[in-house]
Amino acid sequence: MNEKTTIATKELLYKIADDLLIIGHRNSEWTGLGPILEEDISFSSMAQDKIGQSMSVFQILQQLGEGEPDTVAFNRASENFYNSQFVELPNGEYDFSLMRHFLYDHADQLRFEMLAKSSFEPIAKLAQKIKGELKYHVYHANIWVTKLGNANEESHSRMQNALNECWNFALGMFEESEFENTLINEKIFAGENELKKKWLENISLILEKASLKIPEEKNWKPFFGGRKHIHTEYLKPLVDEMGEVFSIDPGVEW
Amino acid sequence: MYGNAYIDPNEKANLILAEEDPQKLAEFEARIDRGEKIEPKDWMPKEYRKQLIRMIEQHAHSEIIGALPEGTWITRAPGFKRKLALMAKVQDEVGHAQLLYSAAETLGKSREAMINDLITGKSKYSNVFNYPAFTWADACVIAWLIDAGAIINQVANAKGSYGPYCRALDRICTEESFHLKYGHDNVVTLATGSSIQRDMVQGALTRWWPPIMHFFGPSDKISQHTEILMKWKVKMASNDDMRQQFLDMYVPKIWDLGLSVPDPLLKKNTATNKWEYTEPDWDEFKRVINGDGPCNAERLAVRRHAEEHGRWVREALNNVGSKYIVPLA
């Protein structure tokens, strides 16, 4: 890989690793506090999967010359994170967290499906490895959103409100990189636009079954910025909390 | 994670055995003597059912409440390995609660009734979780030594008489082995680490030693009550025996790490082969288990909050025509 391709690839990997880390962290906040035991267990498994996937991506970054995964993840200033603003938002009630899980995980699954064909072998390999995990995450999300969308008036309106709240933030996941063309030309990743298109197709099918309406396109205003280190007020406290113990003594083994 | 079933020593042994069918009772007891398991649809004395429900229910509550002190550190676990392992461990505790509530349900008490009794303070859970996990090292000490105590208790109870409880415990014991390894690894890492880490873990150990000594409960009063429960293999070992076993297994390991236990009297008497220690404060134990501990109010408030905020989910998905049936096994 030449230098430009390397920079482009690293940025792509950081954005994926940070998204996974932050959403995994958010979802882990539900452990022990979920709406019913069986769901608590399931949601926690998926959070662990995300954190584990994040670690794998940081390991690939390390092979490309970046730092040691623990240090990069737990000892980095929040201003240097590449995650979308979507994933750093607080959990809210279970309706918000489930809707975010639905919207994010569909994008995640499609992104990795596209990456399974990447010319950059390490990420292609990882994509194939985690296929089964992502399958369960999307399966889980689809069932929940469909059932709650159709269950009763309260659950329907909660899920519709959650969708409305999430929408522009979700669109922010597809913020284009300045290296978009490099990634596409080098066949590393077919690009955010392509991903967004597929994502819209997939989620529309399920949302229709769930009797939920996507906001009108004329009202779409993506919340970009996360990929360029512009974050909401919520990221810094999250990152500080995540690194609290690690930073007591950052050089040592914990 | 769990300590021995809390049986209030002042409770009258309301053994209405006289009202039980003597032949059925004899067959029931003979079955237990033969080492066979009692299954959900078997005939059983009312007292057996009552004590088992109470014991398994308390154990289940201990798991879901036990998820809270360690859960305190989930968002702050240092590094990927620890973050993942702690998430997995706390998830297991929730999973154990599910398995144990299920076992108790086979005896005829619904999960709703058990949860209601927990959140109203009516049912008890292991006292040790009424204490705060001040630092990361507290979470590590809990993961090692409280789980160690729980394993001793669970291994004993797994040989008990009630089928569903034994089966749940078999699975729990398997998962606990990871917990114990994880906990020990954490404490060793801190104890052999930087001076900041050593101080943190020593502080945690000093703080948690009294609740750890309380874990197995006060010495059993030899009563007709305890005797019958041991005969029926509901209570499998005495509190003192389990405490001795715990001290035997873990005090040498603690001392091996150069950590000190805050009890000047703690030592093994080579003549009697028994550990000697300062008698724990059982008045404090009683006070805390009856609601007046540092975290009791918070623990239950958190459970109530979780149940309440999840209610819309549960109600939305409930079906007309649902009917509850006692689970099979």
Place this chain on the structure above:
Amino acid sequence: MIKSLDPRVTRAQIEENNTITPLKDLDQWETYEVFHQKKRGDQHMHVGIVHAPNPEMALLFAKEQYGRRGMSVNIWVVGTRDVYTSDYDDTDMFDVSEKNYREAGGYKVMEKINKYKKANKIK
């Protein structure tokens, strides 16, 4: 509001003396019996229950509670209400009293052969 050592609890803004309406009957849904197959070739075995509002979610939950960490390759769920069971009182119906006509050990072939050989002075 509770100020907890657990930042999640503090964020949740919980009142220490909160009270809630007790959980109603069936708040925790119905139960499904779970059977899992540890590996291909094995029989499916009963492993416990999940509480779920419908079979799809029962399967979803069972996969996690009884299948995480590679414990299963396949899972079945059946509503508890749909499982018909026998009674332990009827264990005597299962009793195998001496019916050696249908057991391998009930056939003493070597005895017959040896008796014949002896009678006919065959080595």
